[in-house]
Amino acid sequence: MTRNPHRRTAIGSSAIPRYREIYESLRQKIVLGQWPPGHRLPSEHELARSFGCARMTIGKALGALADQRLVTRRRRAGTVVNAPRPQESVLEIHDIEAELLAAGVSYAYQSLERRVRRANTADAATLGVPPGTPVLALTGLHRAGGRPHALEERLINLQAVPEARAERFADISPGRWLLRRIPWTEAEHQIGALNADAAIARRLAIRRNTACLTIERNTWRDQQRITHVRVIYPCDQHRLVARFRYGPA
């Protein structure tokens, strides 16, 4: 092992890597408007020369900019600054239990209904399985500090999760149970609002017609539907927060 004859400067001596520095430097030019949308960046070769590093290091920095959607890269066409991105944000849908415990509030799950049945047409439509597929239908209440916090209506595909048939879900949240048993590969959320009907109002101990936030979630494991859940929060009990930053992930 001989000493690398090509090395010019010590690497790793500084805490922040070179490609990050370069990334930051280029990012500044873009977000501060010095390079407006449509502007074409210098080629990798030129940047490598001007920054005094190998082309691959530039490639890594430009790749990171592309990951962040700040630029578009095309062969021969070069690297071009994007128009400001459409509003897009990372939404974290937290585990209700973890969230409440973190806030120092007591938490409990209470099962209200549990039925195994063959999917009727409604089940088949919401869960996306053929009618007749065995499903587990659960209704439960999440309680925070003793008071009703959210109502959960869930369908589980027993073909995908046969172990669920033996589980009572009397006081453990099916969300948690599933999360640590069945890895999901794809999820879709739909967020909406509804006026509480009589049944919902009674169970959540709120007035009829109170606005509620609803979150519907479908999860898949490699094409196969695992579960569908609708969680209903009274409007004063929950907000979703999503935050996005340009820049270092």
Next chain:
Amino acid sequence: MTRNPHRRTAIGSSAIPRYREIYESLRQKIVLGQWPPGHRLPSEHELARSFGCARMTIGKALGALADQRLVTRRRRAGTVVNAPRPQESVLEIHDIEAELLAAGVSYAYQSLERRVRRANTADAATLGVPPGTPVLALTGLHRAGGRPHALEERLINLQAVPEARAERFADISPGRWLLRRIPWTEAEHQIGALNADAAIARRLAIRRNTACLTIERNTWRDQQRITHVRVIYPCDQHRLVARFRYGPA
């Protein structure tokens, strides 16, 4: 330029790159449970040997897995499979106008109120600026197919966006106007639900107490607050959809 003496197989001959194949192969092992959470992956050297490629190619694949939060990598400790991630999803908050036009519905913005004032305490709190800062307060209606679609209440920091003072916003949506003028670097969304009060109901032509979905958005440009907006959708007019997939971005 001599032919690379090290090359063993043609690259680029196949449409999918080697590191993606490797990424996929490793990802399968994880999401299908063959490598459970906590399992330590073989070292880069071992993987390079078994896949018959350079260590850097393995590094790229493992780096992608780490970006997806499927694994955690630490020096000397190695690469370890993560516990299933907390529910986290990319939420796209679309431009209302673009969304409606894409759906083939006519769109119009109608200004209802426009006032320039020095921020009162309420303005200061919502926009996060010192009281007295000049702000532009706008109220407007998004119409789809002639009917009210969403109500928008907005505050713009005139210190950050002085050009807005000259703009009437009579029939162009301030969201669009801002988006293409002021690049934002950070955004926060809060999603909730509310019962329409009399004023909201009148403007949206819905019944009082109808549940509405609200989206509040704050945007920053490098520490500086740009705007705060609250958009109110009747519950039957809008849903937010967020989708997440493990795997290739």
Next chain:
DNA sequence: AATCATAATATGCCTAGACATATTCAGAAA
């Protein structure tokens, strides 16, 4: 048994060079 210094190890980052491929551009042919 507990503490500390040292060696081993796995990742992190980098280089210089090479081939592959998509896309654009200029010039030739129709």
Next chain:
DNA sequence: TTTCTGAATATGTCTAGGCATATTATGATT
């Protein structure tokens, strides 16, 4: 003028090797 063809170019991917650094394991010393 239009269409086609080949050259030029910028990115995409890969290799083989090297140094840097964090962390763990080991062994020596107290």
